[in-house]
C-alpha cells in the first residue's frame with residue numbers, strides 16, 4: 001500500500017540551519033555519497049539502543065521477547081514505481097512531534113558557526129564536515145529524491161495508543177510534511193525509512209554492492225543484527241509435475257510486512273513456480289525455477305574487538321575505526337588487547353590514537369571529558385560517559401572501545417559508574433596508550449615524528465598534569481636544541497659534557513627556534529659546544545618547573561643566575577681572568593649600580609657573554625622575561641603589578657657585563673676619566689655619559705627579552721644620541737605645527753560616496769609574473785605600501801638593525 005496519500009497533510013518549514021545543512025550535504029558531499037547507509041544504520045542502532053536502555057527502567061516498553069534488529073530491503077524500479085531502499089529498525093520510534101523536531105531542526109550548539117565554515121570550505125574540507133558533525137539523517141538526500149520516514153513509538157502510560165506517522169520530504173523542498181500513515185500501524189514499533197532513489201543512484205539496489213558497503217563501513221556500527229532481504233532464483237525438482245498437474249500461476253511473493261527475519265528460518269524458501277518445463281516420460285526429474293526469499297545476516301562475524309588480533313588485518317582496524325567513530329582520517333596507531341580489570345572483570349579493548357588532534361582540543365577547558373570511550377557489556381553499548389572517572393585532559397582525545405564480559409547486561413550507566421571497574425579501566429587505557437607511544441618511539445620513527453608534531457604538546461601537558469605518569473611522559477617528550485631538531489631528555493644526558501651538572505634550557509614563549517639560537521643567553525654555551533634546550537611553548541616553562549630535574553640532574557634556566565659550565569675548576573686561566581676583571585671593572589660596576597639601581601639589583605661580570613656587551617639575567621628568585629610575559633598574559637599587566645611578591649620577583653635582576661667587549665672597555669675609560677674633585681666636574685659630560693649608560697642598560701633589557709619601562713623616554717634618549725653622532729643640534733625643535741581637523745560634521749556619507757570605484761585590473765598581457773599590489777587610481781596617492789619579506793613558511797624574516 002502507498003505511503004503517500006491524498007488526505008490533508010501538516011506542512012512544516014525546515015529550520016533555516018537544516019535547510020543550509022541539507023544544501024551543503026546535497027551539493028558538496030557528492031563524492032562521499034556512500035556514507036548515507038552508514039549514517040542511517042547508525043541512527044537505527046542508536047534508536048534500538050535507546051529502546052533497550054529505556055526498557056531497563058520501564059519493562060512495558062520492551063520485555064525482551066520480540067527481536068531487536070535492523071532490516072534492509074531493496075526494491076527495483078518497476079513500471080512507474082521508482083527504485084527504493086527501505087531501512088527499518090525495531091527501535092524507540094518517533095511520535096509525530098518528535099518527527100518534526102528531530103528531523104526538521106538542528107539541536108546542536110555552534111551549528112551556525114560550523115555551517116558558515118562548511119559553506120566556505122572546498123571539497124577537501126568536506127571530510128572534516130562529516131567527521132565533526134555527523135550528517136546523520138540528511139545524508140539520505142545524497143542518493144534520494146524523496147524520503148519517507150514512517151515511525152511508531154512503543155505504547156507507554158503517557159501515550160497508550162500511539163499512531164504511526166509519516167515524515168515526507170523531497171530533496172529540493174524547503175518544507176516537509178507529517179501525516180498519519182495511510183497503511184495504519186504496520187510497524188509494530190520502530191522506524192522505517194524509505195529512500196526513493198535518484199535515477200543515477202540505482203546502483204545501490206545491487207545487493208552485492210550494498211553488502212560490500214555495509215561490510216566495509218557499517219557492520220561494526222551496530223551491535224544488533226542487520227539483515228538484508230534478497231531474492232534469488234533456484235532450480236528444484238518439480239514435485240507437482242510428477243502428479244502431472246497443470247502448472248500454477250507464477251506469483252511474486254514478498255514477506256508480510258510484520259514478518260521479521262527471526263520469525264522465519266533463514267534460507268526458508270517461498271516456493272513459487274515461474275516456469276514449467278514439459279513433462280517427458282522417464283526423463284530426468286522435471287525441474288522448475290523458484291524464487292527463494294532470504295534474509296541475509298550481514299554482521300554475522302563477531303565484532304573486531306572480540307576477534308584474535310592475529311586474525312585482524314590492518315585495513316580492518318582502519319575501516320572499523322572510521323565507521324565506529326564516524327571519522328574520515330585513518331588512526332595513527334592502535335593497540336588491541338584483552339585483560340582483567342583486577343576486580344574480576346575480564347574485558348577486551350582497542351585503544352586508538354586519532355590521525356590528528358581535534359582542532360578544538362586546546363580550546364576546551366582543562367576539565368573537559370573524553371567522549372570517545374565506548375563502554376560495552378557483552379557487545380552491547382552501555383555508555384560513553386566515564387563519570388568522575390574520566391580520563392585526564394591530556395588523554396581525553398583517545399578513542400577506545402572496551403567490552404566487559406563479566407558485568408550484568410542490564411547494568412545501568414549509574415551503577416557502572418559506581419563500580420571499581422571504571423577506575424581500573426581508566427588506568428589500563430592510560431597504560432596501553434603510553435605503551436603505544438613507546439612502541440612508536442622505538443620501532444616506527446616516521447610515525448613517531450608525526451605523532452610528535454600532533455601530540456607533542458599533549459605529552460608536555462601530561463607530564464605536568466598526571467603526576468603518576470610524569471616520568472614516562474616526560475621521557476617521551478622531544479625538544480629542539482641549539483644542535484638538533486628533536487632530542488629526548490635521556491639523549492641530552494648522554495651528550496652532556498664532562499663535569500656538566502646542569503641541563504641548560506632557554507625559554508622564550510612564541511619565539512622562533514632560529515631566533516632563540518641567537519639569544520644573548522646562549523652565546524657562550526653555544527660557542528663552547530654545550531647543548532641547550534630551546535623552549536618556545538607556554539607549557540615548556542611549566543613543565544621544567546614541575547619536573548625540576550631529570551635523572552638527578554637539575555634544569556638550569558640560562559637566563560637566570562647560577563649558570564655553571566661544570567669545568568670552572570679546570571679553567572684556571574679563565575678564573576684568573578674573571579678575578580682580574582672584577583678588580584679592573586670595579587669603578588664601572590659601582591657606577592652602573594648607581595645609575596641602574598632602579599632596574600637591577602646587582603651588576604656583575606658575566607661568564608655567559610661572548611659578543612654582546614651586556615645582558616640582564618634573573619636572579620634565582622626573580623622572574624625571567626619569559627615568566628614575566630606569562631604572568632602578564634595570565635593576569636593582565638595591571639593585576640600582576642598589584643602583588644607585592646611579583647614586585648619583589650620583578651626586581652631580582654642582575655646586569656651582567658662582558659669584560660671583553662670594547663664598548664664596556666670604552667665605558668670604563670669614560671667613568672674613570674670623571675674628575676673626582678667637586679670643582680672640576682663637567683656636568684654636561686656627566687649627563688651625556690648617564691644618557692649613554694641608560695641606553696646601554698635599557699638595550700640590555702630589550703636584548704634579554706624584557707620590556708623597557710618607559711619606551712618613549714628610551715627612544716627620546718636614542719634620538720638625542722643620534723643627533724649628537726650626526727652633528728645635529730640637540731635642542732633644535734622640530735616644526736610641530738599641524739593643520740587642525742575640519743569642523744564637526746555629523747552627516748553620514750551616502751552609500752554611493754562610500755562605495756569604492758569599480759576596479760579594473762591591469763592588462764594581463766603586461767603580467768611579468770612578479771607579485772604586485774594593484775591600486776585603483778583614486779587610492780594611488782593616498783596609500784603608501786610597506787613590504788615585509790617573509791620566508792617559505794610565511795614567517796617574517798627579521799631585519800637586523802645594527803643600532
Ligand SMILES: Nc1ncnc2c1ncn2[C@@H]1O[C@H](COP(=O)(O)OP(=O)(O)OP(=O)(O)O)[C@@H](O)[C@H]1O
Pocket residue numbers: 043044047089091092093094102103133134135136137138191
Ligand atoms: N531510526 C531512527 N529512530 C528513531 N529516531 C531517529 C532515527 N533516526 C533519526 N532519529 C532521530 O532524529 C535525530 C536526528 O538524527 P540525525 O541523524 O540527523 O542526527 P543525530 O543522529 O542526532 O546526530 P549524529 O548523526 O551526529 O549522530 C536523532 O537524534 C534521533 O532523535
